[in-house]
Amino acid sequence: MSDDNSSTRRGPLGRLYHGETAIDFYGRRHYGFIVSGALVVITAISLFFSGLELGIDFEGGVAWQVPASPTLDSEVARSVVAQNGVEMANAKVQTLKSGELESIRIQVGDQSSEVRSAVQAALAVAAGVDINEVSVSSVSSSWGRTITEKGVRALVVFLILVSLYIAWRFEWRMALAAIMAMLHDVLISSGIYSLFGLEVTPATVVAFLTILGFSLYDTIVVFDKVKDNMERFSASRTGIADIVNVSMNQVLMRSLNTSLAAVLPVISLLAVGSGVFGAVALREFAVALLVGLLIGSYSSIFVASPLLTVFKERESHFRNLRGLHASGAELEHMVVTGNATGSKKVRRQTEVDTGSSQASPVAPGSPLTHPPRPRKKRRR
């Protein structure tokens, strides 16, 4: 215990800095599950009732963007478009601010090119600008479908490949946990988009894919540590909860650093890029990235690893150690030394505390290392 003294004197930030935290993630796993569960339920409700607002790239349609002028505001624009015989019931008219420039974007369903050009010309006249200042985008609905289908297919293939890879490189339980955490990220990200009525554009999809990659990447780094520690602790009688807890604490600083390193440019993109310069295209990216990164960082800590613990606990090797896990000083000792056997005293203490309340197959306070072999108990 004596070598722990120096670190226990540090403040929480200092311990974080020196990688000596002892946060009992396992013991608090229910908070993560409850929060995630609630978010998933909210997402499901929101998706069911309001759905996702898909951009024209996925549903097909036409969008005009015209610089706003004293003669043209969104109401005028709306009527100009309607005068050309365009069905305006589902039309979306937005005012976009880009720096000092303000522009109006009108988005409607699929139109013939004749109507497209006519509206473009009419808008240019109404705004008093050159016709080339009015930009038009159009996507046929069949192409929109193709894009969506291809995207979904690519995603499914990707999921299968990644699962196989993780199952081969690590083990299938880790693959399951990682994929579930990733799906959780996608679901909640889309839930946020649905809830706030943000439009899903190809930029959003690209950003989300980035996040998926990042979330997986993050999770894999944690799992790599878990695998490492499973080998290291395999000789000692250490539960999966402890192993995951230790691993989490050991890589916590890495996770935080990485997340920060990823989030900083995105925040800069959002604040400087779209805030100061007012680049609209950037905002789409940045918002999706930010949402995804935050959820990704959260899920690799509070979803993926706890899920792995839950799965692993059912394994025969760890089943008997369920419910046993170290916390506080003992956990800290394990984190710092990477060694399970260093502090028997504390260990025994905690086992008395926790073991008696939970039905453990091993008698409280027993120094046994291999619970399935009761004969040894007698001999000892």
Added chain:
Amino acid sequence: MTRRRLAITLLGLVVVVLGSLAGNIVAGNVPSLGLDLRGGVSVTQEPVGEFDSESLDLAVERIRERVDSLGVAEPEIIRQGDAIVVNLPGVDNQDDAIELVKVTGEVLLRPVLLAQVVDGLDPTTNGVSTTVAQTPTTTVAQTPSTTDAQTPTTTVAQTPSPTDSSTTLPGGPARPITASSVADSTPTTTTASGLSTTTASGLSTTTASGLSTTTAVTETGGPPGTEAPSAEAPEPTGIPDPSDRAATVLAQNADGTEYYQLGPAFATGEVFKGDARADIIGGGWGVRITLRDGATGADLWNLGASRCFVKDTSCPTGRMAIVLDGVVQSAPSVNQPSFTGGVDITGSFAESEAKQLARVLRSGALPVRLQVQAVQAVSPTLGGDSLRAAVISGLIGVGLVLLFMLLYYRSLAVVLIIGLVVSGALQWSVISLLSRTNGLALSLAGVTGIIVSVGVTVDSYVVFFEKLKDELKVGRTLRNSAERGFTSAWRTILAADTVSLLAAATLWWLSVGSVRGFAFFLGLSTLCDLIIAWFFTRPTMLLLARSNFAVGRRILGIGKSVLTPGGSA
């Protein structure tokens, strides 16, 4: 790993990176920017219905020719699966762009009313005498009988059922093409802008006004056939849209040496089977092709051929033009009134010309029907703003990250910063090179990919540094820790990067549009990350750990308190 080998590795990488950077700078290669960053128009087309891939290749080629003829700077013509994406930076009128890229493999057979070798005369005036200005050098003739005895004709395996789906019509022979599948609902040929640049101005003015009416029909994308009847109806206007087969149109040949006034098409390339091939016929290069049987094949062809042979008013010159996308490929005179089975086109062809004509006829036999699926226009100011904002805010963001790393890892972060610079130089070189050679363009999605890659690269370092600290903490020497730390960090980095590469590869193969661009840059930056980790970080750190410079310094941001207990182990 000896010190020398590490040094050589490090030196090798630095030389390679600096060399490629310098090479690119000397060669003037810079990353070219995508549409969303510089403004322009992007048109995506996809074939509908049946087509073969040769026709699609030909269509891509045709588009490229037309785009090149306009002199658009750095156009990007990409095939994504079956879709053809044409990016035209700097073009701000999207109607021009659409007209430019709309091609079909549709081959029309039209009687030549009038031919005029270019000599500065305005070909549009009707005052030109009706005599043919130039004796046609090409002829069509029956394959087996007349021209050439040497050919063992493959002709006519008298299968009764025509393979073409658009058979029906018992139609009056006067109405040339009734095949409904060739309706105008597919994006057709026209080229307002294409023509206007290459032809006499008299031509362009006549065609231009007709465009708005035709495009309305052509690109709404209804199912083929629905609008066929309107194509049948005689157009009240006399505007010669080259794709309107009922109209009399003006056209020129591929090298612009001859102008033609062409009558209504009496058939399409679909009268032929797709077996056209270039061959030596009667001592010179020619094209041999087989007619389809029945009402949609030989009958249609013979109807036209017989008229041209007798030079009646519908075909006064006796020549029949083979027209692809408004360009006359060949205008042979007809040597006999009726054909069975094979047709030979002979004349003063070079081998390459014959092969090209055979290709055109093959694709004309089963033309690809492209449909405009998406049009995207970005105004140059908007694009430029996005780029400036992305670059500035990206740099600020990266600066913040580096600042944070400096605070956290102290002097170790210098290695990280140099690594990032090397990585950046490497990526810049690759992107510049690919911009030049493969027409790669850096899009907003790509810029995002790169910004994210900064995160990934930084993370590789963080993983390594954290492992290094772990090793030091349990009391190993710096040198030992660096080696062990890298070995285990490399395993982690490899596993995580493999997942990123899997993602990039899957998205690259299976998706379309901006996602694909993103996938490319993700893959590229992940590869760079691996290269930097192995060839830069490893030798640098291992050498540093051995040198006297690092020993005894608190370079790692690790408190003494941790180092002391087992510091000398």
